[in-house]
Amino acid sequence: MAAAMSAAMAVVFSVLLVLSPVLVEGNPGLDLLEAIKGHQRLHRFHQALVTTGFSNGLNNAVNAKPTTIFAPVDDAVDTATATYSVSWDCLTQENAGKAALKETLKHHVVEGAFHTLWNLTKTNQVIPADGFPIEAMFDKATHVVILDGYVHVVEPEAIVMENAIVHLIDGVIVTESNYAQMVDVCGQAQPSASPSLGFASGL
Numbered sequence: 317m318a319a320a321m322s323a324a325m326a327v328v329f330s331v332l333l334v335l336s337p338v339l340v341e342g343n344p345g346l347d348l349l350e351a352i353k354g355h356q357r358l359h360r361f362h363q364a365l366v367t368t369g370f371s372n373g374l375n376n377a378v379n380a381k382p383t384t385i386f387a388p389v390d391d392a393v394d395t396a397t398a399t400y401s402v403s404w405d406c407l408t409q410e411n412a413g414k415a416a417l418k419e420t421l422k423h424h425v426v427e428g429a430f431h432t433l434w435n436l437t438k439t440n441q442v443i444p445a446d447g448f449p450i451e452a453m454f455d456k457a458t459h460v461v462i463l464d465g466y467v468h469v470v471e472p473e474a475i476v477m478e479n480a481i482v483h484l485i486d487g488v489i490v491t492e493s494n495y496a497q498m499v500d501v502c503g504q505a506q507p508s509a510s511p512s513l514g515f516a517s518g519l
């Protein structure tokens with residue numbers, strides 16, 4: 317009798333397991349967004365995620381698969397907007413500005429890959445969500461990972477969570493087309509600054 321009962325229950329349990337769509341515990345995407353929100357050096361990055369709505373895309377990505385995020389620290393964002401002569405208020409408030417900023421954010425998120433620092437030291441290239449590859453280089457002299465030759469991983473593995481790893485970087489990584497888009501919609505006239513020079517020299 318007892319044996320028959322537990323056999324019947326085992327059947328019920330395996331049916332439940334098959335039907336259950338939940339693959340991860342809790343909501344790692346929201347946990348990550350909370351961690352970014354609470355981070356001392358990521359106020360601008362968090363503001364950008366929320367105002368562009370890319371926080372939803374990131375949330376979904378992290379809930380579905382491992383994700384690596386290269387997050388520019390606040391100082392880096394301020395330096396980049398000053399160097400490229402683009403208005404942060406425009407990027408975070410105007411519709412066209414937000415669209416451009418969202419493209420920038422996509423360039424900082426690698427979906428489907430959990431790149432630890434060790435992994436990055438062995439990796440030559442990562443493909444972020446916008447599809448434009450970023451070159452990675454490990455500088456053996458300084459022991460720093462450098463992205464596209466001008467952005468440094470200044471605090472590797474600053475946030476490590478289920479399905480998400482965040483590295484802090486000291487610059488904003490922009491593609492040429494995204495840079496042109498940002499200047500086009502949110503550029504502030506500054507005759508002395510050559511766009512190509514600003515782009516080539518990074519920060």
Ligand SMILES: *[C@@H]1O[C@H](CO)[C@@H](O)[C@H](O)[C@H]1NC(C)=O
Pocket residue numbers: 428429430431435436438439
């Ligand atoms: C680094 O991580 C990527 C993505 O998870 C993986 O495809 C690659 O094989 C890893 N490289 C090394 C050297 O472990």
